[in-house]
Amino acid sequence: MTHPVHRDDVIGEARRVAAATDADLESVVADLETWVNADTPGGDVSALDRFAAELAHTLERYGLHPELVPAGERGLYLHAVLEGEGTARVALLSHHDTVFTHGTALARPFRRDAARCYGPGVADMKGGLAVAVHTARLLARGPRPFARLEVVSVPDEESRPHAPETIDRLEGFDAVLCLECGRPNGEVVSARKGATWFRIEARGHAAHAGVEPDVGRNAIHALAREAIRLLDLHHSRVGVTLQLTSVVGGEGLNTVASHASLTGDLRAITEDDLGWAVGEVAAFGEHDGIQFSLENLGGPPAFERTPAVASLAEAAILLGADLGHVFGEALTGGVSDGSWTAHRGIPTLDGLGPVGGLDHGPDEYIETATIPIRCGVVAGLVAAVDAGLLGDVW
Ligand SMILES: [Zn+2]
Secondary structure (H helix, E strand, C coil): CCCCCCHHHHHHHHHHHHHHHHHCHHHHHHHHHHHHCCCCECCCHHHHHHHHHHHHHHHHHCCCEEEEEECHHHCEEEEEEEECCCCCEEEEEEECCECCCCCHHHHCCCEECCCEEECCCHHHHHHHHHHHHHHHHHHHCCCCCCCEEEEEEECCCCCCCCCCCCHHHHCCCCEEEECCEECCCCCEEEEECEEEEEEEEEECECCECCCCHHHCECHHHHHHHHHHHHHCCCCCCCCCEEEEEEEEECCCCCECCCEEEEEEEEEECCHHHHHHHHHHHCCCCCCCCCEEEEEECCCCCCECCCHHHHHHHHHHHHHHHHCCCCCCEEEECCCCHHHHHHHCCCCEEECCEEEEECCCCCCCEEECCHHHHHHHHHHHHHHHHHCCCCCCCC
């Protein structure tokens, strides 16, 4: 920047982008309508690639340089770059896959009433995508208080148990602003629990359940005892949760079950607690003639509220209040790709999309009036990161 940037300049940038979005709100909502009405079910690579290509085209029209990065079987990752005259590198992170199957948008297309927009994926997270894309569009007009602004939209967030395929591109970034929707009360997300999904298998020995039951080694009995033991992990430390999510086993009505398995969902606020809890899951007791195995199926790491995350949240809250939208920050048990970037040590703030809720259900919605405010908050955060204004000043 050619002159020292002050907090007032950052607030001014937030106000400028919020006002400009408000003035263009109909065209923002028109984009959102187009995107919601295009079904993008996770796993349907051709539908996802088609969407990514159209989004790239739109971003190019808005002044960004899009690139479609192939990621094997998972479809194309969209990275669209805007170069500026500042020093910071900031990513706006979204996804364009949804949990809804083909035909959902036809059955209940985008709809809008006085206060809200509805439709499949409107909150999770095509509304967030609208905030990312239109903030970038307005920042492209200048001034551009960043060295590199990168709009990222991935095709596989809802189902991928590992980091985004292109996460290395964000290495060394100064901030990642993740556009999952804000909580229903407006809160941004400054911490997410980490999750580990696992499968336990028990192997015993089959026998006739009536004639020689004691010759057998019943895997279901042993697994049931272990399942009861695992339940004690739920709330065993603050924030630790455990839910058993499936159980199967056995071979027939009159056979001692030789095999059984279950799956579980384990979550914790810190990586330490998650590691500890996984260790506890693996601490099987002795069961005569039964062999246990534990398979770790992966899951996102804990997104911890580091000082850098806290100062991003603080700045977002101040910028929101200036724009007339009072909100706080939240820890949530749900995970997002922000979990992966935060775990990489990139200061990350999430829940910056429009205020909304009821994700993954038929009544999913966003509050339309929060779109311009969130665009302003995101633009202000970009400017604040670039100006090195996070931390004490705020
Ligand atoms: Zn999402």
